Amino acid sequence: MTYRYEKILTNPVFVSTIRKIEEMEKDRFYCRHGMEHLISVARISYIISLEEQAGLSKDIIYAAALLHDIGRATEYETGSPHNSSGAETAKDIMYECGYSEEEITVVTDSIRSHGHESRKTEGTSLEKILCRADKLSRTCFKCRAYESCNWTDERKNNTLVY
Numbered sequence: 547m548t549y550r551y552e553k554i555l556t557n558p559v560f561v562s563t564i565r566k567i568e569e570m571e572k573d574r575f576y577c578r579h580g581m582e583h584l585i586s587v588a589r590i591s592y593i594i595s596l597e598e599q600a601g602l603s604k605d606i607i608y609a610a611a612l613l614h615d616i617g618r619a620t621e622y623e624t625g626s627p628h629n630s631s632g633a634e635t636a637k638d639i640m641y642e643c644g645y646s647e648e649e650i651t652v653v654t655d656s657i658r659s660h661g662h663e664s665r666k667t668e669g670t671s672l673e674k675i676l677c678r679a680d681k682l683s684r685t686c687f688k689c690r691a692y693e694s695c696n697w698t699d700e701r702k703n704n705t706l707v708y
Contacts, residue, residue, distance in 0.1 A: 551608035553643035560612070560639050566619045577684055579615040587611040590679035600671045609640060610653045610676050614660050633657045
């Protein structure tokens with residue numbers, strides 16, 4: 547079975563944007579937002595969805611996770627929040643990969659809100675899962691930048707699960 551998220555991985559806009567982000571972050575001391583992070587978030591999101599019997603399709607979960615930080619390049623270039631610019635880029639990519647308008651709306655809404663701490667308790671199932679997986683993908687408790695990181699202790703991931 548071929549999933550549409552496989553098409554995302556080869557979409558020219560996705561590929562070039564991820565390369566751009568990885569290049570922009572190559573000397574970054576703090577968390578990075580390249581393929582390793584995106585795949586970690588996808589896998590963790592899928593595990594959470596299965597454990598919680600959320601009823602979300604793998605195709606939607608992986609699309610949201612792979613695209614959730616796609617706006618980082620724009621944020622670095624213009625200063626605009628990556629959530630909103632990323633949702634717009636994700637919409638175009640998902641359309642090219644055969645997702646429906648309804649699926650695109652669900653994913654782009656979760657991308658727009660994934661960085662908001664309130665999503666741990668509010669929002670759709672996908673929004674909550676994406677927020678948790680994004681945090682769990684970070685090993686703050688073992689990070690060499692822990693002391694100088696500007697994230698609050700509450701925002702940092704200090705455990706394997708929560």
